[in-house]
Amino acid sequence: MGGTPPLSPLAPAAFPDLPVIKGVEFATAAAGVKYAGRTDVLLVRLAEGTAVAGVFTRSATRSAPVLDCQQKIGGEDTGAAAIVVNSGNANAFTGRNGVAATRNVTTAAAQALGIEENRVFTSSTGVIGEPLPSDRITAKMGELASGLSPDTIADAAKAIMTTDTYPKGASAEVQIDGQTVKIAGIAKGSGMIAPDMATMLVYIFTDAAIDREVLQSMVSANADLTFNCITVDSDTSTSDTLLCAATGASGVRVTERNTGFIDALRGVMLDLAHQVVRDGEGATKFVQIHVSGAKSDADARTHAMSIANSPLVKTAIAGEDANWGRIVMAVGKSGAAADRDQLSIWFGEELVADKGWRAPGYSEEACAAHMKGESIDIRVDLGLGGGTATVWTCDLTHGYISINADYRS
Amino acid sequence: MGGTPPLSPLAPAAFPDLPVIKGVEFATAAAGVKYAGRTDVLLVRLAEGTAVAGVFTRSATRSAPVLDCQQKIGGEDTGAAAIVVNSGNANAFTGRNGVAATRNVTTAAAQALGIEENRVFTSSTGVIGEPLPSDRITAKMGELASGLSPDTIADAAKAIMTTDTYPKGASAEVQIDGQTVKIAGIAKGSGMIAPDMATMLVYIFTDAAIDREVLQSMVSANADLTFNCITVDSDTSTSDTLLCAATGASGVRVTERNTGFIDALRGVMLDLAHQVVRDGEGATKFVQIHVSGAKSDADARTHAMSIANSPLVKTAIAGEDANWGRIVMAVGKSGAAADRDQLSIWFGEELVADKGWRAPGYSEEACAAHMKGESIDIRVDLGLGGGTATVWTCDLTHGYISINADYRS
Numbered sequence: 001m002g003g004t005p006p007l008s009p010l011a012p013a014a015f016p017d018l019p020v021i022k023g024v025e026f027a028t029a030a031a032g033v034k035y036a037g038r039t040d041v042l043l044v045r046l047a048e049g050t051a052v053a054g055v056f057t058r059s060a061t062r063s064a065p066v067l068d069c070q071q072k073i074g075g076e077d078t079g080a081a082a083i084v085v086n087s088g089n090a091n092a093f094t095g096r097n098g099v100a101a102t103r104n105v106t107t108a109a110a111q112a113l114g115i116e117e118n119r120v121f122t123s124s125t126g127v128i129g130e131p132l133p134s135d136r137i138t139a140k141m142g143e144l145a146s147g148l149s150p151d152t153i154a155d156a157a158k159a160i161m162t163t164d165t166y167p168k169g170a171s172a173e174v175q176i177d178g179q180t181v182k183i184a185g186i187a188k189g190s191g192m193i194a195p196d197m198a199t200m201l202v203y204i205f206t207d208a209a210i211d212r213e214v215l216q217s218m219v220s221a222n223a224d225l226t227f228n229c230i231t232v233d234s235d236t237s238t239s240d241t242l243l244c245a246a247t248g249a250s251g252v253r254v255t256e257r258n259t260g261f262i263d264a265l266r267g268v269m270l271d272l273a274h275q276v277v278r279d280g281e282g283a284t285k286f287v288q289i290h291v292s293g294a295k296s297d298a299d300a301r302t303h304a305m306s307i308a309n310s311p312l313v314k315t316a317i318a319g320e321d322a323n324w325g326r327i328v329m330a331v332g333k334s335g336a337a338a339d340r341d342q343l344s345i346w347f348g349e350e351l352v353a354d355k356g357w358r359a360p361g362y363s364e365e366a367c368a369a370h371m372k373g374e375s376i377d378i379r380v381d382l383g384l385g386g387g388t389a390t391v392w393t394c395d396l397t398h399g400y401i402s403i404n405a406d407y408r409s
Numbered sequence: 410m411g412g413t414p415p416l417s418p419l420a421p422a423a424f425p426d427l428p429v430i431k432g433v434e435f436a437t438a439a440a441g442v443k444y445a446g447r448t449d450v451l452l453v454r455l456a457e458g459t460a461v462a463g464v465f466t467r468s469a470t471r472s473a474p475v476l477d478c479q480q481k482i483g484g485e486d487t488g489a490a491a492i493v494v495n496s497g498n499a500n501a502f503t504g505r506n507g508v509a510a511t512r513n514v515t516t517a518a519a520q521a522l523g524i525e526e527n528r529v530f531t532s533s534t535g536v537i538g539e540p541l542p543s544d545r546i547t548a549k550m551g552e553l554a555s556g557l558s559p560d561t562i563a564d565a566a567k568a569i570m571t572t573d574t575y576p577k578g579a580s581a582e583v584q585i586d587g588q589t590v591k592i593a594g595i596a597k598g599s600g601m602i603a604p605d606m607a608t609m610l611v612y613i614f615t616d617a618a619i620d621r622e623v624l625q626s627m628v629s630a631n632a633d634l635t636f637n638c639i640t641v642d643s644d645t646s647t648s649d650t651l652l653c654a655a656t657g658a659s660g661v662r663v664t665e666r667n668t669g670f671i672d673a674l675r676g677v678m679l680d681l682a683h684q685v686v687r688d689g690e691g692a693t694k695f696v697q698i699h700v701s702g703a704k705s706d707a708d709a710r711t712h713a714m715s716i717a718n719s720p721l722v723k724t725a726i727a728g729e730d731a732n733w734g735r736i737v738m739a740v741g742k743s744g745a746a747a748d749r750d751q752l753s754i755w756f757g758e759e760l761v762a763d764k765g766w767r768a769p770g771y772s773e774e775a776c777a778a779h780m781k782g783e784s785i786d787i788r789v790d791l792g793l794g795g796g797t798a799t800v801w802t803c804d805l806t807h808g809y810i811s812i813n814a815d816y817r818s
Contacts, residue, residue: 060742061740128738129733311720315809329537331469333468338470341504343470398811
């Protein structure tokens with residue numbers, strides 16, 4: 001990797017103050033997997049009986065740790081559990097060697113913590129196709145196990161970063177029958193971000209007591225409205241992993257009827273998803289694209305993603321150019337139903353195209369003012385039906401090229 | 410549009426010497442549609458009885474001239490015909506006004522040449538969504554009609570340019586029964602290039618005598634192997650148009666059995682298609698991607714296009730980085746069938762990944778040497794079946810961002 005890229009201009013002012021989640025402990029270490037002079041391994045210990053749910057990349061070339069997690073998710077939630085994450089090497093496209101490397105890590109973590117190996121979940125993120133030096137990770141396992149602490153989630157968020165320019169965290173509290181349950185999550189990701197699912201590592205913890213199947217369905221449904229609605233560059237990682245762990249340590253039981261909890265969980269997920277977009281490689285603008293009037297929600301999503309992934313749309317936004325012709329182009333090429341003469345487009349509050357024709361009242365000045373802002377809202381109405389979708393992306397700038405034209409060297 | 414971009418480093422040494430095609434005459438004029446100080450309108454007169462075939466964008470938001478051409482193609486090939494092309498304004502997403510503007514141009518050309526209006530084909534290329542000042546074009550029609558000449562095809566290639574950094578031409582001669590037929594073509598296009606079809610304007614002329622239906626099937630089949638196999642940025646224009654005119658002036662009849670002619674025509678089309686890629690906005694590398702061993706040709710094409718359109722692959726090539734992990738990623742995300750453990754990848758002659766694992770003998774040096782060249786060959790074998798596809802693209806560089814972040818202003 002080249003020099004550290006500068007902090008994204010869209011970064012939050014500071015890492016948020018995340019609550020301690022009872023039943024979750026963190027430790028980080030500098031194992032030198034690839035990076036020097038920084039932490040690159042995270043160990044998370046989850047209390048006995050923690051329910052773990054997961055959502056993973058759909059890539060046909062997914063990594064060894066992803067395949068291992070997918071095999072384990074859904075197993076019995078007895079005993080303590082653990083998550084081990086390393087940055088710097090994705091352990092992807094590493095064949096049998098990669099399976100063995102993942103096994104080394106899970107075995108070492110299970111031994112160090114005295115837990116079952118099938119309760120150890122791992123993620124690896126970084127370069128693809130290089131053998132993972134798992135011995136560097138296992139050599140640190142004793143140090144990690146003895147350094148576990150409930151209040152170092154901020155360090156955890158840093159250890160999992162690759163090209164991220166800032167650590168990402170979000171939290172929520174929900175009142176249920178007069179009692180409080182807490183949710184805290186961390187994420188990494190800034191390039192190779194696209195559904196399904198948005199390319200990232202995401203770990204969310206709650207002290208609520210939730211059955212694993214219920215937790216899984218909450219997480220899956222919420223992922224479709226959050227992480228699966230963001231894109232930076234249309235590229236999908238081989239390593240995308242979201243794990244959500246419910247320790248039950250609050251003693252408060254949550255079921256599928258607790259919509260307040262589901263909404264709060266989605267809020268945390270959306271916050272983290274937006275933070276990933278805001279750290280999109282080279283991003284200078286945060287872009288929301290809302291499509292309405294499509295024949296179906298699926299069509300609306302196809303149009304929205306076609307707009308969000310169009311290099312011409314993204315470079316126009318980088319240039320602060322309200323070039324709605326490129327929106328028309330992206331709708332036209334998406335493959336979903338569209339009628340040129342029913343199509344309307346807004347930049348911010350400004351109607352720029354009205355049913356297939358440049359809007360008569362359209363103020364170039366108002367548009368230009370909106371485009372100069374940090375947050376860009378693009379709205380498209382197809383005038384065909386009731387389908388809607390909202391997706392989020394960033395612009396495509398020189399920064400993206402600089403970061404990605406020299407990653408491996 | 411900003412300042413003129415510098416000549417593509419992949420440009421040919423010179424515009425080729427194209428043969429005169431009997432029955433075809435050209436005239437160009439500076440109408441000031443948008444650009445100042447250059448020609449921007451082309452009139453082509455085609456002799457009586459010329460057969461005209463066409464292939465067009467499949468965009469759902471295609472332009473008024475494209476819709477007009479599509480209506481006319483397939484009509485009777487009696488009388489003389491004409492092609493009128495303007496650069497600077499695409500007359501796309503211009504509603505009824507756009508239909509009227511196209512009508513103005515076709516009416517003026519028909520009158521100036523004394524031909525039927527349904528034999529006048531037009532194309533417009535440039536900015537989308539702005540009204541086409543068709544009066545500026547019609548004002549030049551008399552000058553154009555009186556300035557027609559058979560040997561100014563090079564001027565024609567220049568008049569149709571937008572962000573192109575060089576005019577594009579190609580030709581071939583075929584011997585049929587001891588007689589010679591000639592083919593000459595011109596093209597424009599450098600951004601918004603993707604199938605279906607590759608975003609461009611292409612005009613090909615031959616003095617062969619060919620039935621319109623036969624010509625159409627030759628052109629359509631050849632387009633699938635040439636213009637529909639190139640991509641610069643995955644974006645599809647609303648204006649893509651390929652017209653192929655056979656004047657018959659050589660007196661040599663060509664039928665579907667003349668494979669020599671079909672091959673020569675495909676050669677001209679492939680040459681022009683490659684020239685478009687070589688003029689890809691910001692391109693510094695010409696990239697051929699060949700996929701074999703796929704379950705079907707369609708799957709091979711899906712993988713090849715996923716690689717060719719991946720921003721991470723394209724930026725790695727820009728950085729002269731043999732980052733085959735990104736090829737794995739692009740195969741994984743394409744949606745077509747792939748088995749990680751059967752996948753092999755070559756850069757140039759160098760096998761870098763062998764059945765799901767880094768190739769043991771892999772020489773970083775040999776790879777690096779290949780990546781420094783101007784032409785990059787990437788070969789992927791899926792090990793699943795007999796499907797193959799070859800596509801062509803270019804790298805993604807700072808130049809692309811510079812050109813497209815400031816196009817309209």
